[in-house]
Amino acid sequence: MTSLLEMRGIVRCFGPLRANDGIDLTVEAGHILGLLGENGSGKSTLMKVLFGMLPPDAGTIAFRGRPLAGHHPREAMEAGIAMIHQHFMLVEAMTVTENVMLGWPDAGRILKRGEVAERVRETSRRFGLDLDPHVPIAGLSLGRRQRVEILKAILRKADLLILDEPTSNLAPPEVADLLSILRRLKSEGKGIVFISHKLPEVLEVCDDVVVLRAGRVTGRAPVAGASRAQLAEMMVGRDITAPHALTPREPGPSRVVARELSAAGLSPLSFEIRGGEILGVAGVDGNGQLELVDAIAGLNRARGGTLVLDGNDITHASVAARVAAGMAYMPADRGHRALVRDMTVAENLMLRDSRREPYARGWLLDAAGRTRSARRLMADYDIRAAGPGAITARLSGGNQQKVVIARELDRSPAVLVAHQAAWGLDPGATRFVLDRVIGLRDAGAAVLYVSSELEEVLAISDRIAVMSGGAFVAIVRRADADLRQIGLWMAGRAA
Amino acid sequence: MTEPTPSAPSTPVAKPRLPFGLEISGEGLALRILLAVLLSILCAAALIAAAGHDPISAFAALIAGAVGTPHQIGVGLNRTTPYLLAGAGVALCFRAGVINIGAEGQIAVGGIGGAAAALAWPAALSPLAIVAALVGGALAGALWSAIATAIYLGRHVHEVLVTLLLNFVALLLVQQVLAGPLGQTGAGFLQSPLLPRESWLPRIPGLDAHPGFIIAAVVAAALSLILWRTPFGFALRVAGSSRKAAAYAGFSLSGITWGVMLLAGALAGLAGAIEVMGVHHRLIEGFSLGFGFKAVTVALLGALEPLAVIPAALFVGLLEAGSLSMQRQIGVPSALVAVIEGLTMLFVLAATVRRT
């Protein structure tokens, strides 16, 4: 009997980089295959090749025994492959039914709204998706939106579902729901590719697992016999399951004090961060983290309460005044906010200090001072670029983040607010970022470290706050952290 | 973003890129703009040939008409002046990501301001009449721009729509003041009385031109200095590339918008006053017709670089000055110039698009 999907010797290059370097992959009907790998290991590229979004440079694909080559997403869908992207491909202004109808031949050229809505309702019931056909997507939680994508795949009679990092935006209970939906699909004979870099979920739901590293398959095994440590080692070439070692340190006096601080999207929050302390914020993305960091950095205007930095009330201070008072901020949106992608490295290094020495003298900018400073920072922070005049967009993600770190940390800040600081970075760059953040803490600064990667927060924080629905549900010391309890807190009002 | 980005330590050094995808690095850009201009001239040649005329002799007549005599050069420089002043301001706005299409109305209102100041200026202070009228024009232009800016920032209406609609209002406003307080009765058409001689711009000896072009070129150089050498210029370039990054950097987006809009409005108003004081010596109906769009054309043609707007404005100004000779001598309609302008703009847009 032929396999549902057979990919043989897939090669795909981006310039000199071999993102897929001769990958073989087989998926059986009624099986869930875990595709494991760090960011940049080639998982997404492989799936885009399969789905016809990128042509491969070499290799063959056979789906249900039939070759698939030179295809586009439309042909892949018609063949019975459905892809559920990490960022959902839904139109927020439209209803569930309208999103289902979009591009679906069964909906007819003249739309059969009522008929499709009925099928949505019925399928939703059968698979326990709990979706109302007439609700606009904009009003649905991320977990629900994902179910709309799954519903689309089911209605289009897909035999193979590809889910790209499906749990990254879900709270633990939503993850549990998703996994049970997947088991249900499996029992109906669907093949599923479950792409993830989170080991526990893969171990829980998958039958087999394939591990990618640097564009190659570094391991494949049935889940039944594999251990967490083995898989981790296959992923990165060494065991990363050991947590980072944070030297215990007696924190100094309070440097940041928030009292009933509220702002758009933020319930009144109270917390303190002491010098030499990292307060980690865990939580599912979209639960007020962005609003919180923006409120502290001065980009989300405070509606009430107070925020004090080193004894000075900065509740209503401008962004520039906060920078002058020693506020450093690494935003999550590296490409459009933390950096101006189409400007040079030197210009990005002066982005938040352009009116000060050495970047400006009197009324004019100091080009020589800028270049001098850029060269020094590039050396100190190991920024690999052709020179101060290199365009920032052409740097790797890790080097871009180093530009941000260099700019924010070189000011010797009193407080650092870091949001998703290691997001999308390779292990080496992640290490660099975390080491610098810890170094700043050891130098006596207060750090607020916000990330949706729970393991990362646990590894780096002295205390952990759990955020849900725009509020802190709890703040615990690291020593007292109980994973199960934190998971429940995260689910709080999000589900 | 899970797509692996090849780390590129060997990236060639390049200059930053502009909004609208324009690149300002020397290599390539100037050449591509020249190619775009050339392509539109070729299209124009085809249109001339299609009309049964010889393109070579038509262009020869056009060039002779533009730069054949000092008098004609002067006429060309006078035409260039408003395009350059307003275009340099538009370039600055576009750099800041503010698509200001309002130069037309700002020039018109600047003309009103200049004429009103010149007519009202007391004779006793006549040595200062020119300065007063220029300032009056600039203030009026800035005021008109301020109305657009207030609606844009206050009510979040797209700036293109606000400035476009206000252009129509401004043109009617000129007619209204000419039918009312500033009008000359019994002239038969809408115009103001002749301005007092003290407020006329002097002629440059030997050229039949007023010194407006020199003012405009100095202004363009000053804008280039602001753009590249001052913190304000840096802030506006950041804002043009990414509004979010500008807010993060601590720049006031509304401050930047007010800054570039008032500056551009004042320059367009100045252009209107110079046109009134240097060319017509009175305010006339429709004197600013089409100037605003030409300001946009020259700003794009000059790659939004104020210094490069100087040759761009000269190109358009001289082209228009020469086209009348072409029409007289060869019989090719001077409307061809608008075709060349439109095509050039389209080709420049296509040629300078971001290819990353």
Added chain:
Amino acid sequence: MTIDIIAAAIRIATPLLFAALGGLLSERSGVFAVGLEGMMLAGAFAAIIGASATGSALGGIALAIVGGAIIATAVAVIAVRYRADNMVTGLAANILALGLTSYLLRVIAGGGAPASIHLDPLASWPIPYLSDIPTIGPLLFDQPPLTYLAVIGCVLMSLFLRRTQAGLTLTATGENPEAVFASGSSPMRVRMIAIITGGAIAGLGGAVLSLQQVGTFTDGMTGGRGYLALASLIVGRWTPWGAAIACLAFGAAEALELRMQTFGVPVSSYIVQMVPYLIALAVLAGIGRSSRMPASIGQPLPR
């Protein structure tokens, strides 16, 4: 008097409505329709040329469609394929249309002076029985053919947007082109087709002006109506019927102005002429941030 104004409002609104419907297609697909002015102008010119060359109004209407589509094609290629700024591309197309129509109008006369072609404006087609209804009959059912076509266009556009797969895809492209790509269509194709079809419809609006109402073409005869059409489709919140109501409102404002002039109301005609633009501004400012424009409008397609 009121009847007069309504009749005039319908007359003035008709070309606006065609242009607004054309612009609607473009904006729903995610591309600002600033080029409407040029598309109308090209349509107005082509209509007169076509009608006088073929001796039939139908020939004029056919060529108006082509004329509008040609200018729209330039916009589509530069703004979509080359990802240039929508607004500036539209303005460039308007300049091009203005120059090209003026140039050609003179070239066909063989020299410097513009050709003067005068045709009889299209006669009205009274609809049997309905046009006999007192008051309403002559007002609504005794109109020239393109006016009926505008109403039919509005109905069809509304059905197209709400009831068809193509309409759904069009709207989705303006909201989230990536979702359209993932659903198997090409957002680039959708936008190109939308702009060019929209240009053809806007060209009909030009034909209304030159062929149905005036009977001749003069330089720049659209006189800003394309921009007013753009404003009305925004004021009408990107829906065909909303745009139709906005067009009628602008038409009524202008009609009122004409009446005031004839009755010697002591308000300057220039001030009154400003009214449509001021209304547009006031309404836009009133809608402000709350207006729900297509989410991806003005943004080039992701690669």
